[in-house]
Amino acid sequence: MNILQINSSIRAETAHSSRLADSLVGKLRRRFPQARLTVRDLAKMPHPVLDAAALAALSTPAEQRTAEQAQRVALDDALIAEIQQADRIVIGAPMYNFGIPAQLKAWIDAIARARVTFRYTEHGVEGLLKNKKVYVIQTAGGVHSGSAADSQTVYLRTVLGFLGMEDIEFVYAEGLALGEDAVQSALQSAEAKISALAA
Numbered sequence: 001m002n003i004l005q006i007n008s009s010i011r012a013e014t015a016h017s018s019r020l021a022d023s024l025v026g027k028l029r030r031r032f033p034q035a036r037l038t039v040r041d042l043a044k045m046p047h048p049v050l051d052a053a054a055l056a057a058l059s060t061p062a063e064q065r066t067a068e069q070a071q072r073v074a075l076d077d078a079l080i081a082e083i084q085q086a087d088r089i090v091i092g093a094p095m096y097n098f099g100i101p102a103q104l105k106a107w108i109d110a111i112a113r114a115r116v117t118f119r120y121t122e123h124g125v126e127g128l129l130k131n132k133k134v135y136v137i138q139t140a141g142g143v144h145s146g147s148a149a150d151s152q153t154v155y156l157r158t159v160l161g162f163l164g165m166e167d168i169e170f171v172y173a174e175g176l177a178l179g180e181d182a183v184q185s186a187l188q189s190a191e192a193k194i195s196a197l198a199a
């Protein structure tokens with residue numbers, strides 16, 4: 001059993017999403033003591049964005065890549081290997097300007113690779129990252145879940161599902177900019193959901 005924790009908040013150790021992800025991972029590790037944990041902090045070690053040079057490197061056959069192109073593809077390969085090996089994936093996803101952090105988008109751009117993590121068949125698209133359980137810890141200053149302002153839930157469900165990860169649980173900690181009482185209440189309800197999910 002392998003657990004992969006993805007943190008994407010730029011607020012380092014004070015981030016609620018990372019702390020709640022830590023809490024869930026801690027509970028999962030108590031439940032599965034043999035589990036191996038990999039933590040990838042996308043803010044501390046940002047992954048390069050998908051740009052024209054990266055796309056050219058990915059589109060070039062491996063044996064024809066320059067050393068620089070091979071290095072760029074290897075960065076994505078490492079993230080793909082991590083998620084291929086993971087059985088449970090815990091993603092900390094704060095809301096920034098009504099979307100996921102750019103760092104988390106760069107991770108998604110890296111792991112979505114045709115013929116490796118998804119493929120097109122005569123029957124349609126097939127996601128190749130199968131048999132995984134995903135937990136998304138979504139934090140926000142306001143309260144948006146269930147409304148049109150929450151594009152994060154729809155987006156993550158869509159793109160992770162496209163890659164084969166359809167078993168996804170969302171944990172919300174919202175209203176984190178609405179005062180201390182709201183913060184305490186949001187964290188309590190998120191922790192209650194985390195305990196239920198890890199049981």
Ligand SMILES: Cc1cc2nc3c(=O)[nH]c(=O)nc-3n(C[C@H](O)[C@H](O)[C@H](O)COP(=O)(O)O)c2cc1C
Nearest residue numbers: 009011015016017094095096097098139140141142
């Ligand atoms: C750059 C930035 C943009 C933000 N944009 C939004 C937003 O669009 N909607 C919202 O509800 N909260 C927004 N917030 C508030 C964060 O979602 C909130 O502080 C949350 O706790 C951040 O997650 P974290 O504690 O894991 O860092 C924003 C915060 C930052 C720093």
